[in-house]
Amino acid sequence: MCGIVGYVGKQNAVAIILEGLKRLEYRGYDSAGVCVEKGRKLDVVKKTGRVDRLAKEVAKSRLSGTTGIGHTRWATHGGVTDANAHPHVSSDGRFALIHNGVIENYAQMKKFLLGKGYTFKSETDTEVLCNLIAYHYAKEPKRAKGPSRFVESVRKTLRHVEGTYGIAVLCVDFPGEIVGARKASPLILGVGDQEYILASDASALVSRTQNVVYLKDGEIAHLTPKAFSISTLDQDDVSPVVDTITWSVSDAEKGAHAHFMEKEIFEQPTALENAMRGRFSADGSTAQFGGLNITPGEFREIERFMFCACGTAWHACLVTEHLIERFARIPVEVDYASEFRYRNSPLHPRTLFFVMSQSGETIDTLAALREAKRKGYRVMAVNNVVGSSIAREADGGIYQHVGPEVGVASTKAFTSQLLIGAMIALYLARMRDMSFSDGVEYVEALKGAPDLVRHALKQAPRIREIARKYAGYHDMLFLGRLSLFPLALEGALKLKEISYIHAEGYPAAEMKHGPIALISEKCPAVFFAPKSEIFSKIVSSMQEIKARKGPIIAIATEGVELPKGVADDVIPIPDCHEAVLPIVAAIPVQLLSYYIAVERGCDVDKPRNLAKSVTVE
Numbered sequence: 253m254c255g256i257v258g259y260v261g262k263q264n265a266v267a268i269i270l271e272g273l274k275r276l277e278y279r280g281y282d283s284a285g286v287c288v289e290k291g292r293k294l295d296v297v298k299k300t301g302r303v304d305r306l307a308k309e310v311a312k313s314r315l316s317g318t319t320g321i322g323h324t325r326w327a328t329h330g331g332v333t334d335a336n337a338h339p340h341v342s343s344d345g346r347f348a349l350i351h352n353g354v355i356e357n358y359a360q361m362k363k364f365l366l367g368k369g370y371t372f373k374s375e376t377d378t379e380v381l382c383n384l385i386a387y388h389y390a391k392e393p394k395r396a397k398g399p400s401r402f403v404e405s406v407r408k409t410l411r412h413v414e415g416t417y418g419i420a421v422l423c424v425d426f427p428g429e430i431v432g433a434r435k436a437s438p439l440i441l442g443v444g445d446q447e448y449i450l451a452s453d454a455s456a457l458v459s460r461t462q463n464v465v466y467l468k469d470g471e472i473a474h475l476t477p478k479a480f481s482i483s484t485l486d487q488d489d490v491s492p493v494v495d496t497i498t499w500s501v502s503d504a505e506k507g508a509h510a511h512f513m514e515k516e517i518f519e520q521p522t523a524l525e526n527a528m529r530g531r532f533s534a535d536g537s538t539a540q541f542g543g544l545n546i547t548p549g550e551f552r553e554i555e556r557f558m559f560c561a562c563g564t565a566w567h568a569c570l571v572t573e574h575l576i577e578r579f580a581r582i583p584v585e586v587d588y589a590s591e592f593r594y595r596n597s598p599l600h601p602r603t604l605f606f607v608m609s610q611s612g613e614t615i616d617t618l619a620a621l622r623e624a625k626r627k628g629y630r631v632m633a634v635n636n637v638v639g640s641s642i643a644r645e646a647d648g649g650i651y652q653h654v655g656p657e658v659g660v661a662s663t664k665a666f667t668s669q670l671l672i673g674a675m676i677a678l679y680l681a682r683m684r685d686m687s688f689s690d691g692v693e694y695v696e697a698l699k700g701a702p703d704l705v706r707h708a709l710k711q712a713p714r715i716r717e718i719a720r721k722y723a724g725y726h727d728m729l730f731l732g733r734l735s736l737f738p739l740a741l742e743g744a745l746k747l748k749e750i751s752y753i754h755a756e757g758y759p760a761a762e763m764k765h766g767p768i769a770l771i772s773e774k775c776p777a778v779f780f781a782p783k784s785e786i787f788s789k790i791v792s793s794m795q796e797i798k799a800r801k802g803p804i805i806a807i808a809t810e811g812v813e814l815p816k817g818v819a820d821d822v823i824p825i826p827d828c829h830e831a832v833l834p835i836v837a838a839i840p841v842q843l844l845s846y847y848i849a850v851e852r853g854c855d856v857d858k859p860r861n862l863a864k865s866v867t868v869e
């Protein structure tokens with residue numbers, strides 16, 4: 253949700269900011285803008301539409317300078333207009349500001365500022381913040397020593413703010429300086445060679461430096477051409493910890509692929525290898541996790557698990573629930589993070605809480621984590637982005653290690669969450685009743701998952717053909733049972749988010765309790781039909797659909813016999829262990845949605861109205 257970049261150094265800030273914005277575009281693409289400070293002037297260019305459009309405008313206006321800020325917007329307050337695009341400039345012309353987040357008490361602050369004579373050009377909460385800084389600055393005495401008037405006016409303003417923010421601010425009186433701050437919206441400081449870069453995530457700065465400081469909530473960074481300092485809202489100095497990013501810029505590029513989503517689908521075998529590396533015990537019978545900060549003894553005391561997440565990550569939690577209950581026989585509850593945070597549901601005292609989040613910045617998941625901690629529960633995180641808010645606030649965690657996921661539709665992060673969920677189930681099962689030999693068999697199955705995914709990916713040309721046939725439909729059902737019911741939900745979500753075809757996921761047998769009314773030759777159904785003890789029940793559901801002329805795409809285990817004529821198209825998946833099945837079954841639905849979206853001419857990596865990393869409620 254909105255991407256921000258700020259640059260202080262000796263190079264052309266505009267080019268660096270535009271490159272950073274391009275990489276952050278997955279966070280929002282309603283409008284984009286840039287502001288450079290030059291000769292005590294703030295020059296702003298901003299436009300609705302994508303960063304490419306902004307780049308053309310910037311070229312026309314010959315914008316240049318060595319200090320600047322830029323923004324790509326996912327609209328919250330105010331429509332998609334040039335005026336609402338960031339950066340916003342205070343009505344006295346002294347400050348320019350970019351913002352990711354939501355200022356909840358902006359209306360009362362705006363009223364106050366209007367009373368003081370400040371004027372507004374946009375409908376945004378951000379412009380209010382910018383003017384409030386100008387207001388505090390006007391009252392702030394000039395100082396010869398200590399924190400500058402610029403930093404203090406930002407600090408005072410933020411003390412009055414309710415809501416979330418990642419901001420970067422320029423001030424004409426402080427050339428070559430930027431003040432940045434964060435609360436619940438990510439902000440990273442890149443420490444380069446005679447330059448500093450602020451950005452919403454590492455992809456925007458990794459081409460210039462791999463040394464970063466992950467700012468914490470309530471911290472303010474002050475960048476000058478020669479140094480940076482960090483302090484808190486309470487004016488305490490912070491000693492920065494400089495971390496190193498372990499991936500490089502090529503990991504965040506799509507290379508020869510048409511879309512990031514395609515690249516990330518095909519990257520899954522390697523991603524899974526990375527996610528499991530070093531995570532099996534020496535005797536090869538169970539999983540091991542370095543970062544959980546919980547002893548085996550404490551783990552054994554746990555009587556229930558609660559998993560919270562949003563969207564695709566929530567589907568991964570549902571699969572994990574199935575595997576933990578099936579193999580470890582421990583009750584698991586799964587809730588939408590957005591519901592859990594307000595539901596105040598009773599929790600068993602011996603519950604261990606897990607959140608799953610690729611980005612680690614999803615505000616609902618972060619709030620669920622905080623709510624569980626507030627109630628005194630220990631919270632573990634399954635998370636991909638190192639140093640994210642969720643990773644920092646959790647009591648322990650498991651990193652997914654799949655590198656940056658740029659496509660808005662989650663793919664490799666999802667299958668790695670499924671893998672980690674399967675490993676958690678194994679770990680718990682081996683602590684209880686699972687035998688050594690069953691453990692070894694389970695571990696071998698997980699180790700084989702990357703090759704099975706490679707095998708499943710070989711169906712891509714066939715799935716592309718099938719996609720051509722179905723791209724013109726308006727509705728689709730996805731049906732699966734047991735561990736593949738969440739895959740039906742995921743298939744429907746993938747299809748609707750990138751191709752705009754209405755799709756629903758159901759447990760296959762539930763179909764006859766309502767959704768069957770939708771079935772006709774105009775509503776195809778995608779069925780998961782793996783080899784299992786309930787295979788014949790799945791076939792019965794398929795026949796009920798066929799009897800009503802519904803076209804059927806079956807995702808079936810290689811070698812299973814489907815009655816003649818029941819499926820119009822079959823996508824084979826390799827036979828595999830129950831713990832690996834959801835991972836393998838994810839591949840055909842990802843490819844089907846991807847190719848259908850491409851066939852329909854959709855902007856796969858930037859679906860309308862969406863953005864990756866939902867940092868607003």
Ligand code: F6R
Nearest residue numbers: 563564565609610611614661662
């Ligand atoms: C769908 C998708 C979203 C995310 C959800 C949670 O393809 O990507 O549904 O899964 O917004 O995001 P994270 O995992 O970053 O918390």
